[in-house]
Amino acid sequence: MRDLATGMSYLVQGQRWVGRERRQWGFGLLPGLITFVGYAAAITALVLYADDAVAWATPFADGWDSPWRAVFRGALTALLFGGGLLLALISFTAVTLLVGQPFYESLSEKVDEAESGGPAPSSGLPLRRELWISARESVAVLVRASLWGLLLFALGLVPVIGQTVIPAVGFCVTGFFLTEELTAIALQRRGVPLRHRLHLLRSRKLLTLGFGVPLAVLFVVPVVAVFVMPGAVAGATLLARDLLGETAGAGSEDGAVAVA
16 A cells, blocks of 8 residues: 555656646646647537537448437437547547657656766666657557457446446556556656566556546546646656665666566
8 A cells, every 4th residue: 555655756756847847847837738729629520510420431321210329329428528538538648749759859858867866767768769669569558559449338337336446446547557658658668568568567556546546547637638738747756766676866877777
């Protein structure tokens, strides 16, 4: 249970850190605002045209008697809308991090420098290469998260369990993947690949969930996510240092950490 409380504390510490560094917080807002506008437009289009899209995709139901046609298409519309919202929630962080890679990379480095008292670890790779690796691994994480999302969505249709247990499990799964995406900024600079990052997070599940689940709850409201994101990146950098056993003033000699 100590790890659970520690994970929560890193989220709070991250918000405090950007609260002191207002300039970093301001720059960190820009990617979230850009992504939010794009997602808001997509969700608005989904609300306006979901009925038409379902009707277009199910021409075979045109001849069905009422009320079966309306019930069938209404259920599909609800599934489409719910699936769209779930995908938006899962992918918002990944897209925001991709858009804001230079901003969040700089913020994470500042946190590392403040904690270690020296230069931040660096991958030594050119920016173009770092962006490619980040995009490729984000897609891999998004695929994993989407598969979990589909499974949980299907289980959510089961009476009783679907309305009680599954939502709680869903927040845990979402929190895990949010933590992975956010800690990836600091861990990629240390040369830690996706497979090893997932291993680290699974080895400290309570720490991971303590950070990620409260964040998942906050991220249910996209507007809140925009303002919380810079602090979440700062907190995730602190969490990444904990996962690797780094302490203040004890950075690695070559700026890279090998994971067995």
